[in-house]
Amino acid sequence: MDSFEAECHALALAGSPDYKVLRRLERRPFYEWPLPGDVKFGILVDVETTGLDHYKDEIIEIAMLRFAYSASGTILGPVAAYHAFRDPGRPIPAQITHLTGITDTLVAGQSIDEVELRVFVDGVDLVIAHNAGFDRKFCERLCSVFEHKAWACSMSQIPWRAEGVEGTRLIYIAYQQAFWFEGHRATDDCYALLEILEMPLPKTHRITFAVLLEAAYRATHRVWAIGTPYQIKDRLKARGYRWSSGHDGKYRAWHKDVDPADVEAEICFLEDLDFPEIAPLVTLQDPYIRFSGRLY
Structure with a gap:
């Protein structure tokens, strides 16, 4: 089936109340137009780790997507990406490999360049993670550049349940917003989160990123x-x-x-x-x- 035929079928199914069409996420291209003078920058970050304890477990993969947004809170688009694997210095638990697909061979000898990491994070106004209570602790232990940044959580600071979205896992929210992606890999999660933040919420129809900004800066x-x-x-x-x-x-x-x-x-x-x-x-x-x- 070619893409035109597939699109015809998708449109036909979408027109029926008995079907819901999920489209594969297409990564947004980098923003190439001149940026306004009052532009702000955010970073979407996702880490994969050897476990849940930020004191004893280790980051084995980190991905970040830097994006530009206007002073009014409109996302202009992604402008840069960062990705690195990291050897934890011990075998990756089997359940983590099963969940993420990350093997000991994949990370062997890999490390995160702290200078490169600092350059990428410096100058950003906001760091966003989908479960910031998890990611922030690991990131701060990894590098102090994350300590003095403003953080927001797209999982807990958006009223998903009130909007009719009962699950808060990123892949479930994507299904609710009619697209799918390969989950549990850091870079894919970042691009999926960017897509979700640009979409209107199901009930109030407010743009998700605008709602998150309000919640993030509310003391x-x-x-x-x-x-x-x-x-x-x-x-x-x-x-x-x-x-x-x-x-x-x-x-x-x-x-x-x-x-x-x-x-x-x-x-x-x-x-x-x-x-x-x-x-x-x-x-x-x-x-x-x-x-x-x-x-x-």
Whole structure:
């Protein structure tokens, strides 16, 4: 079947309410026109690792896609790409190879040039990852250039469920937006994320990137319930608190992220629990510290 015949079939199927057509993602070409004077730059980053623990596991692949966007938040297009494999110095677990296709042979002797990495990241205004709470910690351990950048998370900072998208995996969101791609390879994930950010959301029809920008730069506060006794954990969970084990250098305590206007209500809630050993603590969360393994 040639491409013209395939397109005819696709159009016919798309016209029926009984079918949904998924198209293979075509990578956007690099933006070649003159950039405006007030242009900003973002980076989409994705890493593949030997495991989930950013203290002991290692990056084995990193991909970044640098893109330009206007001051109003319109994506102009990609302008540069970066990719590297990295030898972790030990065998890659079989389940990671099965998931990513990355083998010991593929990464043998490979490394990430820190100077090249710094040049690529320097000067960008925003770093975006689909699960920034994972990627940022690994990236900061890899190179300090990532530490003082503003970060955003396209998985948690976009209201996917409210938009009728029940799954937050990148490949599932792509299906919802009527395209597919080869998942679990870093470069493919970056191009897929760029495509998703340029699309309107299913219900509100706002451009996804504009929604993400608003959420990224909206300051929030993290309320830590330090010293809470074990017997009230269910009450904290019911109110939206999450447990931090302290293994990442942060407090070993329950915590909840809230808007500035809601901080006082959370402090009152903790005080009304009537456990004098609870010591509430409030820390600022902004794009320069959010998702990081650092406290400040």
